[in-house]
Amino acid sequence: xxxxxxxxxxxxxxxxxxxxxxxxxxxxxxxxxxxxxxxxxxxxxxxxxxxxxxxxxxxxxxxxxxxxxxxxxxxxxxxxxxxxxxxxxxxxxxxxxxxxxxxxxxxxxxxxxxxxxxxxxxxxxxxxxxxxxxxxxxxxxxxxxxxxxxxxxxxxxxxxxxxxxxxxxxxxxxxxxxxxxxxxxxxxxxxxxxxxxxxxxxxxxxxxxxxxxxxxxxxxxxxxxxxxxxxxxxxxxxxxxxxxxxxxxxxxxxxxxxxxxxxxxxxxxxxxxxxxxxxxxxxxxxxxxxxxxxxxxxxxx
Amino acid sequence: xxxxxxxxxxxxxxxxxxxxxxxxxxxxxxxxxxxxxxxxxxxxxxxxxxxxxxxxxxxxxxxxxxxxxxxxxxxxxxxxxxxxxxxxxxxxxxxxxxxxxxxxxxxxxxxxxxxxxxxxxxxxxxxxxxxxxxxxxxxxxxxxxxxxxxxxxxxxxxxxxxxxxxxxxxxxxxxxxxxxxxxxxxxxxxxxxxxxxxxxxxxxxxxxxxxxxxxxxxxxxxxxx
Numbered sequence: 132x133x134x135x136x137x138x139x140x141x142x143x144x145x146x147x148x149x150x151x152x153x154x155x156x157x158x159x160x161x162x163x164x165x166x167x168x169x170x171x172x173x174x175x176x177x178x179x180x181x182x183x184x185x186x187x188x189x190x191x192x193x194x195x196x197x198x199x200x201x202x203x204x205x206x207x208x209x210x211x212x213x214x215x216x217x218x219x220x221x222x223x224x225x226x227x228x229x230x231x232x233x234x235x236x237x238x239x240x241x242x243x244x245x246x247x248x249x250x251x252x253x254x255x256x257x258x259x260x261x262x263x264x265x266x267x268x269x270x271x272x273x274x275x276x277x278x279x280x281x282x283x284x285x286x287x288x289x290x291x292x293x294x295x296x297x298x299x300x301x302x303x304x305x306x307x308x309x310x311x312x313x314x315x316x317x318x319x320x321x322x323x324x325x326x327x328x329x330x331x332x333x334x335x336x337x338x339x340x341x342x343x344x345x346x347x348x349x350x351x352x353x354x355x356x357x358x359x360x361x362x363x364x365x366x367x368x369x370x371x372x373x374x375x376x377x378x379x380x381x382x383x384x385x386x387x388x389x390x391x392x393x394x395x396x397x398x399x400x401x402x403x404x405x406x407x408x409x410x411x412x413x414x415x416x417x418x419x420x421x422x423x424x425x426x427x428x429x430x431x432x
Numbered sequence: 433x434x435x436x437x438x439x440x441x442x443x444x445x446x447x448x449x450x451x452x453x454x455x456x457x458x459x460x461x462x463x464x465x466x467x468x469x470x471x472x473x474x475x476x477x478x479x480x481x482x483x484x485x486x487x488x489x490x491x492x493x494x495x496x497x498x499x500x501x502x503x504x505x506x507x508x509x510x511x512x513x514x515x516x517x518x519x520x521x522x523x524x525x526x527x528x529x530x531x532x533x534x535x536x537x538x539x540x541x542x543x544x545x546x547x548x549x550x551x552x553x554x555x556x557x558x559x560x561x562x563x564x565x566x567x568x569x570x571x572x573x574x575x576x577x578x579x580x581x582x583x584x585x586x587x588x589x590x591x592x593x594x595x596x597x598x599x600x601x602x603x604x605x606x607x608x609x610x611x612x613x614x615x616x617x618x619x620x621x622x623x624x625x626x627x628x629x630x631x632x633x634x635x636x637x638x639x640x641x642x643x644x645x646x647x648x649x650x651x652x653x654x655x656x657x
Contacts, residue, residue, distance in 0.1 A: 135540055336523055342481070343586070344511035345538035346504070 135349070142353035146329045147360060153325040154361065160321045161365030161417055162372070164314030165410045169373040171307040172406045177396040178300035180237050185289050185297070188222070190270055191260040193277050194284040197228065197253050203282030204256070210280060211258060217269055222261035231256050240397055255284050315417060318365065322358045322421030330354060330429045337430070351426040358422020359415055366414025370407040377403055433459040433590065433621045434480055439489035441475055449475040451645040452489070457623065459589070462616045464632050465625040466656055467642035473625035476642075477592045480623065481513050482506050494589060511539055514583025514620075518595035520575045522567040528554065528578050529563040535582045553585045557611055573604035577611065584615055591615060593624040597631055605631060629656040 147154060185192075193211070195204055204225075212220050226234065232251040239246040262270050267290055274286040289297075330337065340350050381397045434457040441450040450472045457463055465473040478484040479491050482498050491498040494512060501509060522531050529550055536546045554560055557577040567575050576596060583591060593612065597605035609631055616622045626632060632639060632655060639654030640647060649657075 134537075134542055138537065335521065339521055339523065339534065340538045341507075342510060342515045342521075343535040343538060343582070344507040344509070344513075346507045349538060349540070 139353045139356060143356040143360065146333070146353065147357050149332065150325060150329055153321075153328055157318070157321040157325045157361045158365045158368065160314065161318035161362050161414055162368035164311055164318045164417075165366050165369035165414050166372045167307055167311035167314055168413060169369060169406050169410045170376070171304065171311055172409070173373070173377060173398050173403070174307060175300070175304055176398045176402055178296065178303070180240055180396065180398075181296055182300065183234060183237050188261045189259045190262050190289045191274055192287045193258040193260065194255040194287065195257060196282050196284045197255055199256075199282030203280075207258065207277070207280055207283060210277065211260060214273060217262060217264045217273060219261045219263045224259040226257045226259065228252065228254050228256050240399065315413075318362075318417050319421040319424075322361050322418055323425045325361065326354050326358050326422040326425035327429050329357065330425065347430055350430060351423075354426045355419060355422045358418040358425070360418065362414040362416065362418020362421075363411065364414075365418075366411040369410055369414070373407065373410070374403070433457055433461070433494060434623065435490075435492040436476075436479070437490045437492070439479060439486045439491060441472075441479060441484060441486045448645045450479070450486070450642075453642075453645075453647050454489075455640060455647065455650060457621060459621055460616070460619050462613070462622045462635070462637040463624070464635070464637055464639045464654075465623065465642060466627060466632055466639055468627060470644075471642040472645040473627075473642055474594055475645075477594055477623065477625055480590075481510055481515065481592060507539075511586060512589045514580075514586070514588040514591045516576070516579050516583050516591065516593040516596045518598040520567070520579040522575055522578055522582075524567055527564050527566055528559060528570070531567070531578055532582045532585050535585055539586070549585055550581075553581045556584070556614075557581045571604075572600050573607060576600065576608055580608070580611060580615070584620070587620075589621060591620050591622045593622065595626055595628075596624065597626065597628050602630060606634075609635065632656040 193207060195207060208225065211218055211223060228251050232249065232254050235246065235249055235254060239249070264270065270290075271288065274288055277283055278286045337350055377398070384397055436453050436455055439450055439453045440448070442448050453472075453476065465476055467473055475484060479486055480493060480498070482491075482501070485499055490500075493509065496509065498509065523534065526534060532550045532553060533546045536549065541549075551560070551563070554563060557580055559574065559577050559581065562570070562574070567578065570578065576599075580596075591612070596612070597608055600608065605628065612622055612624065613635070636653045636655070639649065639651050639656070641649035641651075641654075641657070
């Protein structure tokens with residue numbers, strides 16, 4: 132058993148070094164593809180910070196003063212519910228101070244100064260309003276009405292604040308996702324071709340192996356390991372790239388004026404670690420798939 | 433040990449390589465398959481080690497139906513067979529020892545078994561002392577001995593030889609034949625395809641003659657004609 136494992140790794144390493152040019156190309160391609168995959172996740176997560184308060188078709192947020200009385204809050208609630216033809220009453224949500232504070236932690240993740248000024252006591256609670264009507268003017272006129280209610284601090288409309296970012300986010304997500312998928316396919320193809328070349332170079336050996344009764348798995352495994360290594364190395368390289376990019380971005384964003392929204396566009400380091408692990412897994416998978424196809428397809432050389 | 437029942441094999445739709453071939457080879461037999469190039473000798477050998485599958489008929493080896501065997505069992509079938517070829521099929525970047533050891537290595541034999549069996553079989557084929565040579569440093573006869581050592585190192589039940597003397601001069605060929613006879617005496621069944629009259633006539637073994645894929649003669653202690 133140990134002899135077999137040792138054999139597989141020895142053969143993998145020998146073959147890995149033999150085709151250096153192709154190997155480097157395969158690794159670089161998978162690294163770039165995986166970098167894009169990772170970037171997609173990070174960009175998406177960063178935008179999510181900005182969009183978190185508008186999630187679920189929320190078009191209007193009524194911020195309630197932190198010192199509002201329960202009577203005032205209940206009056207606001209009833210006023211909103213009084214327009215069921217315009218407002219989707221079932222989807223109306225009230226976030227109390229604690230919930231609002233949790234949300235604020237995400238919105239101000241890159242803006243610690245602002246966040247430090249907020250506490251679960253002084254933060255406004257909020258009503259998240261989902262309209263039924265398609266007419267933005269109707270929603271706008273309602274917002275004017277709510278603004279004059281006692282206890283209301285402010286009313287924010289998605290149209291004014293985040294429509295652009297939401298559209299931008301969707302566009303960026305689509306573009307990066309498509310590009311990374313295309314590049315992943317290219318990476319599989321390049322790994323496939325590298326393994327095929329490696330097998331072709333050793334077709335005599337494979338022929339002898341088959342004739343003396345080596346199992347197909349015995350022949351296949353070193354080649355599959357080689358492809359796996361390509362994918363993993365690509366993954367490691369892209370993790371490094373991702374870390375550098377993210378650090379540079381986070382540092383750059385920290386210099387922005389607080390409250391512009393840009394400072395929300397950062398991700399927590401725990402999330403970055405998760406994405407890196409995911410990238411390594413995808414890399415290994417891409418390598419294994421590419422080489423497995425090649426190894427099965429060309430075993431009859 | 434080996435039985436063919438009404439075996440027909442075609443390449444494409446036109447070329448009939450073997451037509452309705454039947455024979456029975458007992459354990460320990462030494463059999464020549466003779467006939468001109470293209471008469472189907474090599475195809476018969478390839479049917480026996482399942483490099484090919486017949487269109488009709490059955491091939492039995494050591495009590496197993498080779499054609500109905502699952503793909504995953506084929507490697508284990510082949511571990512019972514040694515293969516020797518006209519062009520030796522040695523690996524040029526490996527030494528004599530490594531070439532022979534390779535056959536054991538790839539079927540998962542541990543190192544200590546390899547280190548014990550390879551020198552024994554190299555001694556048997558008369559290559560003791562040449563373990564560290566590379567194939568290109570050997571004569572044709574010596575290269576064929578390496579390939580026989582590789583085929584025999586796992587002590588197979590059957591030895592399949594396809595024109596093993598085809599590239600060798602008569603004297604060297606005789607040496608190879610003496611070696612195959614010695615291997616046959618250990619109880620290994622030997623099936624050898626050849627069109628070398630001299631070899632067949634000198635040995636007086638069973639002869640199966642083929643003509644355009646059809647068995648035209650099956651004779652004990654035969655000659656080439």
